[in-house]
Amino acid sequence: MSKYKHLNNLILPQELGSLTVPQCERLCGEIRKKIIATVMKNGGHLSSNLGTVELTVAIHRVFHSPDDKIVWDVGHQAYTHKLLTGRYDRFSTLRKEGGISGFCRPDESEHDAFISGHSSTAISAAFGMAEAMRINGDNHHAVAIIGDGAFTGGLAYEGLNNAGKSKDNIIVILNHNDMSISKNVGAFAKYLTSIRGNAAYLDAKKRVEKILAETPIVGEPIKKFILASKSALKSVLYHSTMFEDMGFVYLGPIDGHNISELEEALRAAKKLRCPVFVHVNTIKGRGYYPAENNPGAFHAIPSAGYDEENPDNNVTDSFSEIFGKKLSSLADADKNICAITAAMKYGTGLQHFAAKHGNRFFDVGIAEQHAVTFSAGLAKSGKIPVFAVYSSFLQRSYDQLIHDAAIDNTHIVLGIDRAGFIGDDGETHQGLFDVPMLLTIPNTVIYSPSTYAELEMCLESAVYLEDGIAAVRYPKGEETVTTGEGDTDSYSLKSNGSKRLAISYGRIVHNLYKAAGNYTDVLKLVKIFPIDEEVKKICMEYSEIYFFEESSRSGGIGERLLTELYQNGYKGKFVITSVDGFVKQASVSSCMEKYGLSENGMRKILERVGSENCAT
Numbered sequence: 001m002s003k004y005k006h007l008n009n010l011i012l013p014q015e016l017g018s019l020t021v022p023q024c025e026r027l028c029g030e031i032r033k034k035i036i037a038t039v040m041k042n043g044g045h046l047s048s049n050l051g052t053v054e055l056t057v058a059i060h061r062v063f064h065s066p067d068d069k070i071v072w073d074v075g076h077q078a079y080t081h082k083l084l085t086g087r088y089d090r091f092s093t094l095r096k097e098g099g100i101s102g103f104c105r106p107d108e109s110e111h112d113a114f115i116s117g118h119s120s121t122a123i124s125a126a127f128g129m130a131e132a133m134r135i136n137g138d139n140h141h142a143v144a145i146i147g148d149g150a151f152t153g154g155l156a157y158e159g160l161n162n163a164g165k166s167k168d169n170i171i172v173i174l175n176h177n178d179m180s181i182s183k184n185v186g187a188f189a190k191y192l193t194s195i196r197g198n199a200a201y202l203d204a205k206k207r208v209e210k211i212l213a214e215t216p217i218v219g220e221p222i223k224k225f226i227l228a229s230k231s232a233l234k235s236v237l238y239h240s241t242m243f244e245d246m247g248f249v250y251l252g253p254i255d256g257h258n259i260s261e262l263e264e265a266l267r268a269a270k271k272l273r274c275p276v277f278v279h280v281n282t283i284k285g286r287g288y289y290p291a292e293n294n295p296g297a298f299h300a301i302p303s304a305g306y307d308e309e310n311p312d313n314n315v316t317d318s319f320s321e322i323f324g325k326k327l328s329s330l331a332d333a334d335k336n337i338c339a340i341t342a343a344m345k346y347g348t349g350l351q352h353f354a355a356k357h358g359n360r361f362f363d364v365g366i367a368e369q370h371a372v373t374f375s376a377g378l379a380k381s382g383k384i385p386v387f388a389v390y391s392s393f394l395q396r397s398y399d400q401l402i403h404d405a406a407i408d409n410t411h412i413v414l415g416i417d418r419a420g421f422i423g424d425d426g427e428t429h430q431g432l433f434d435v436p437m438l439l440t441i442p443n444t445v446i447y448s449p450s451t452y453a454e455l456e457m458c459l460e461s462a463v464y465l466e467d468g469i470a471a472v473r474y475p476k477g478e479e480t481v482t483t484g485e486g487d488t489d490s491y492s493l494k495s496n497g498s499k500r501l502a503i504s505y506g507r508i509v510h511n512l513y514k515a516a517g518n519y520t521d522v523l524k525l526v527k528i529f530p531i532d533e534e535v536k537k538i539c540m541e542y543s544e545i546y547f548f549e550e551s552s553r554s555g556g557i558g559e560r561l562l563t564e565l566y567q568n569g570y571k572g573k574f575v576i577t578s579v580d581g582f583v584k585q586a587s588v589s590s591c592m593e594k595y596g597l598s599e600n601g602m603r604k605i606l607e608r609v610g611s612e613n614c615a616t
Contacts, residue, residue, distance in 0.1 A: 004030045004088075012084045013060040013111075024061070024259050028053045034091065035079050036288055042094050043424055044102050045076030047285040048147070051177050051256070055145070055280055056080035058262035059173070062270060063143055069113040069129045073122030073146035073156075075103030075428075077175060085111035095424040097586035103428055113142075117428020118393065119366045120153030122146045123172055127159055130168035141169040141270060148176045152343065152365025164247025164275050171269045171276045172248065175256065177284040243277040252279025257286060319474040322452045323415055324349025326459050327386055331357050337463065338378055340387040342368045348388035348417050368393050372400035375412040379405075384463055388415035391431025391473065392422070398437060401469060406443045409467045415459070416473035419448070420506060420550040421592065423476075426585030434473060436555030439529060443468035446529040448505040451479050453487040454526055461489045461527075473506070475550075477588075480510045491535055494522040501542040502606060505557070508550050508597050515602035520546070528557050531564060539565055543572040546606060550597055553578035577605055 006027040010016070019027065031053050039046045057080070059070060065085065072078040082100065083091060086109065093099025104112040114125040126144035133140055150156055151174075163170050243250045249272055254265045262280065269276040331337040331353060338360045339353040345363055354361040364371050368389060375385035389397075394416060405412050419431040438444050445465060447458035455474055462470035486492050494513070498521045504512045505525040516522050523538060539545055539561070547558035558576040565574070577596045592598040596605055 004034060006030055007034060007083065007088050012086065012088070013065065016057065016061045016084065019061075021259055024054075024057055028057060028259075031057075031080050031083055032286075032288065034083060034088075038091055038094055039079075042092075042096060044079070044095050046288070048077045048177075049079040050286050050288055051282040051284040052077045052145075052175055053080050053286065054257045054259050055173070055175065055262060055282065056084065058259055058266055059143065059145070060084050062263055062266040063141060066110045066113070068140045069126065069133075069142045070111065071114045071122045071126040071129070071142065071144045072104050072116045073144065073150045074119050075101075075116035077145065077147060078104055078116065081111070082109075085109055095426075095585055097584075097590055099585070101426050101585060102424065103426065115428065117425070118396070119150040120146070120155040122150075123156055123159030123163060126172070127163040127166070127168065127170055130163070130170040131166070134166075134168050139169065139273075141171055143171045143173065145173045145175055148174060149343065150366060153367055154369065160243070160246050160248075164243075166247075167274060169273055171266075171278060172243075173266075173278045173280055174252075175280055175282055176253070177282045241277075243279075248275045248277035250277050250279065252277075252281075254278065254280045256280040256282035317478055318349075319452070319455055319477065319479065320347065320349040320417055321352075322349070322455055323388065323417070323459060323472075323474065324352045326456045327388075327415070328353040328356050330460060330463060331360065334384070334463075335360075336382060337384045337386065338362065338375075340364060340371050340375055340378075340385055342366055342371050342387075342389055342393065344388070344390065344393075344417075347390070348415065350388055368396040369400050372397040372412070373404040376400075376404045376408075376410045379410045379412050384411070384413065386413040386415055386463065388417060390418040390429070391416050391420075391434040392418065392429045394434055395437065401438075401444075402441055405469055406441045409443045410469075411465060411467045412469055413459075413462045413465075414469065414471040416471055418476045419473035420475045420508075421583065421588045423588045423591070424585045427582040430583045431473075431475075432550075432552045432579055432583065434471070435528070435549075435551045435557060438469075438471055439555055439557070439560060441469065444529070445470045445527065447472045447489065447526060448528045449474060449489075449526055450505070450507055450509045450524065451481055451487055454489065457487065457489040458526065475507050480507060488524075488526050490527050491532060492524045492526075493538060494524070496521055499542055500544040500546070500606075501539065502546045502548065502602070503539075503558075503561070504548040506550055508548060508592070508602075511592070511597065511599040512548055512602055514599045515606060517603075520606055525557070529560070531557070531561055536561075536564060536568060540568065540570055545572060545574045547574070547576045547578075548597055548602055548605075549576065549578040550592075551578060553580050575605070577602070 007030050032050055035049050063070065072081065087100055090100050095102040101108055104114065104116040106112050106115060113129065122144035123146060126142040130142035146156060241250045251265050251269055255261050265278055269278050327339060339350050340362045341348055341350050342364055343366045345351050345354060364374060371387050375387050378385040416434050419434060422429045422431055438446055445468060447462060449455040449458045458472045462472050496518050498519055500520045501523055502512055502516050502520050503523045503525065505528050509524045512522055547561065549556050549558045553576060556578055558578055562574050579595050583591055593601055596602065
């Protein structure tokens with residue numbers, strides 16, 4: 001008999017409602033087994049998904065997707081949602097090339113109401129859907145499921161502020177587990193902790209109402225007065241939450257692993273037909289003891305499989321680790337250096353800095369915009385702030401980089417982790433847009449080292465740049481060293497006397513050295529912007545130039561160099577090989593091959609005869 005009896009035989013989610021609660025509990029057990037088995041093989045997010053199994057089952061029993069719009073914040077808590085919405089047969093392809101995404105994708109299923117790779121977006125998106133349904137006369141609901149970690153992002157409050165003032169059928173479900181990727185920080189985390197255990201909150205309010213209603217003569221008038229007033233007495237008897245103050249009906253806290261309690265709360269929320277906030281307590285990693293015991297370590301499992309020491313974050317030999325250790329070393333000698341992270345202390349290697357220089361380490365939560373402006377504030381007070389951030393998350397802070405740092409030439413340092421192809425997380429996490437984004441911002445210097453030694457050199461140069469934004473971008477994972485290349489924080493030319501020149505930067509330079517052989521000169525850029533005048537002089541000596549770039553082609557360094565060379569009168573052949581559009585999940589090596597950035601791909605392009613893709 002299959003261990004996935006319900007998953008195998010039910011038509012989901014339509015037949016969920018026919019199950020008894022005990023059957024639902026058995027289904028939840030099957031789901032956990034399936035998630036654990038798949039993630040341990042394919043990689044992916046484990047702890048967060050194990051914590052939302054019962055909640056997801058309850059949601060799909062009470063609401064009717066896709067008519068009711070279910071919007072998941074991020075998506076690493078939505079694997080159960082995928083299993084319940086027609087993707088069980090394809091679940092083994094999770095995060096694989098050509099398979100289903102690790103995040104919600106509307107082009108993958110009609111049940112995925114909104115794309116969900118980045119945090120804090122669900123409330124705003126669900127509110128937009130709820131407003132559209134109101135305009136259309138549609139009485140269905142929009143349901144946003146958001147984790148407490150995502151509430152460290154300002155967009156969540158912007159959504160709450162607007163949704164609470166509406167009369168829409170919007171329900172916000174807070175999945176509260178006291179844990180995002182790093183430990184949650186800030187006043188909101190403390191606030192939630194203060195009400196997390198207050199399960200008698202609603203009962204207390206009901207008892208007060210009942211006592212007053214039953215008190216002869218004066219009870220009802222007092223009750224009406226309290227409800228209508230803004231007095232301290234109302235605060236005492238009707239201790240409102242911030243969510244109620246913002247216009248929501250608050251239900252909770254609810255046991256997030258009790259299907260009966262969850263369904264009761266969700267059905268009540270559905271009947272109210274107004275903005276409702278449902279506070280659900282869950283345990284991250286529920287049902288798998290190692291993940292329950294260490295949810296941070298089991299947040300993400302790498303595609304190579306599970307490693308007991310740490311699935312993803314504690315890699316000892318990586319660009320992230322070298323960055324963190326070098327920054328901590330610099331801070332040993334300079335008390336002005338500060339480190340900032342947006343809930344990614346371990347992912348960016350800053351645990352080393354935090355351990356030695358805790359009073360100068362700041363985890364601001366999932367708030368990249370705040371991190372940049374906060375850094376600018378530190379800089380204006382004489383500090384040297386270094387903000388370590390994933391490439392795809394830096395996108396959120398574009399306005400702050402321009403307005404709060406660049407315009408006043410304020411010196412902040414960006415350690416841009418996960419630059420380039422990221423692999424199995426797909427479109428939402430590829431680090432392909434930081435270079436085109438930063439090239440548009442004046443007073444910005446960008447470094448892209450290809451080795452650990454270059455990373456250390458570039459970081460030191462960036463830290464002690466006198467003014468402006470200094471960005472150091474580097475990939476996830478280990479260095480790939482080809483002997484004899486030389487390390488620099490500027491540029492280097494490997495010449496064989498050829499009239500053909502190949503140019504690149506970052507980790508793919510190593511592929512280029514191998515592909516170029518002895519018949520093509522190679523120019524390695526490390527300080528990639530502004531483009532050095534000497535680099536342009538070198539390029540003017542060649543009749544053919546081949547530029548390889550692990551970044552978006554549009555607005556990239558290749559296009560910028562091409563423009564500047566032609567402004568200087570260059571008449572030769574210029575071929576750019578880079579990335580166009582969004583890149584779906586696949587291994588990094590597969591992405592390299594597909595876009596001509598592998599050793600084999602570069603060799604084919606360098607050997608190609610003809611003028612295709614040439615600028616003339």
